[in-house]
Amino acid sequence: MKMESVQISDADEAAALLRAYGITPTRQRIAISTVLFACRQHMAAPELFRRVQASDTSISRSTVYNTLELFVGKGLLQELNLGDRLRIYDTNLAPHHHLYHVDSGKIEDLDISQVEVKVPDQVLGNSSLVGVDVTLRVAG
Amino acid sequence: MKMESVQISDADEAAALLRAYGITPTRQRIAISTVLFACRQHMAAPELFRRVQASDTSISRSTVYNTLELFVGKGLLQELNLGDRLRIYDTNLAPHHHLYHVDSGKIEDLDISQVEVKVPDQVLGNSSLVGVDVTLRVAG
DNA sequence: GTTTATGCAAAGCATTTGCATAACA
DNA sequence: TGTTATGCAAATGCTTTGCATAAAC
Numbered sequence: 560m561k562m563e564s565v566q567i568s569d570a571d572e573a574a575a576l577l578r579a580y581g582i583t584p585t586r587q588r589i590a591i592s593t594v595l596f597a598c599r600q601h602m603a604a605p606e607l608f609r610r611v612q613a614s615d616t617s618i619s620r621s622t623v624y625n626t627l628e629l630f631v632g633k634g635l636l637q638e639l640n641l642g643d644r645l646r647i648y649d650t651n652l653a654p655h656h657h658l659y660h661v662d663s664g665k666i667e668d669l670d671i672s673q674v675e676v677k678v679p680d681q682v683l684g685n686s687s688l689v690g691v692d693v694t695l696r697v698a699g
Numbered sequence: 700m701k702m703e704s705v706q707i708s709d710a711d712e713a714a715a716l717l718r719a720y721g722i723t724p725t726r727q728r729i730a731i732s733t734v735l736f737a738c739r740q741h742m743a744a745p746e747l748f749r750r751v752q753a754s755d756t757s758i759s760r761s762t763v764y765n766t767l768e769l770f771v772g773k774g775l776l777q778e779l780n781l782g783d784r785l786r787i788y789d790t791n792l793a794p795h796h797h798l799y800h801v802d803s804g805k806i807e808d809l810d811i812s813q814v815e816v817k818v819p820d821q822v823l824g825n826s827s828l829v830g831v832d833v834t835l836r837v838a839g
Numbered sequence: 840g841t842t843t844a845t846g847c848a849a850a851g852c853a854t855t856t857g858c859a860t861a862a863c864a
Numbered sequence: 865t866g867t868t869a870t871g872c873a874a875a876t877g878c879t880t881t882g883c884a885t886a887a888a889c
Binding site for chain 1: 786800827836837
């Protein structure tokens, strides 16, 4: 399955999404994926924890971290390491790059077509390329 | 001043390097820059703290963090955010990219000539490009 | 009924802070 | 002497861990 622009609006859709990725839907996982995929923005664990709590679902920190790790493993989220020391999770499953506003900390997605990257094979040696992360740091 | 491949071997050279970057040389700063520029590798604050202690210089955590921030501000170090939750400091002052071995956590530098990146102006909008970070994640 | 997920509270670790002392110019 | 750097210890904040309870199949 490949869904590059997932957007969900209710629990049933969330459950279907989870099942599609081989994830057992539980109340907490549904709440987490609803928060993440409803507003479709970049989020770190602590804020996600707060938002899920703010919705009516009781949840613990451990569950948030467990679930994020699970989702990344199943390919439902991408993990980002930008100028922050927080790990940011991205619901945009399409390959893409990032525009990082150094002043505000805001992150924008860039379609891969917007940045051209060429990596000669010899650079990789015997290793195989898992991914290419491009972050454009911009000011103003 | 522009030194893209700095390597120092004694305290006098370290002091000269610091002065060249407008940094008052103190015993701790000399020790820190010696560790960093002698082995020329990517290092995070906790390891740097241990290594400076292992050399004969008494030092505190705060000084390590203060100094790293100072060095980055003066352009003597680059700060990296890779797959880790640690901030990594890089003595390679030349513009360059990174090869990140996801299995081992090892980081290799890539000369910018080894990766071709094209960013159309319209992507940036009104913002000005501060930097382009490319990380090739490789396995095996 | 067994497996799997969740919750809780505490621990771990990197980083920051405030303030007192020490080094420097 | 006045400024700047350092050290210490505690606090902060994110993340992890261990284990008991609860939910899912």
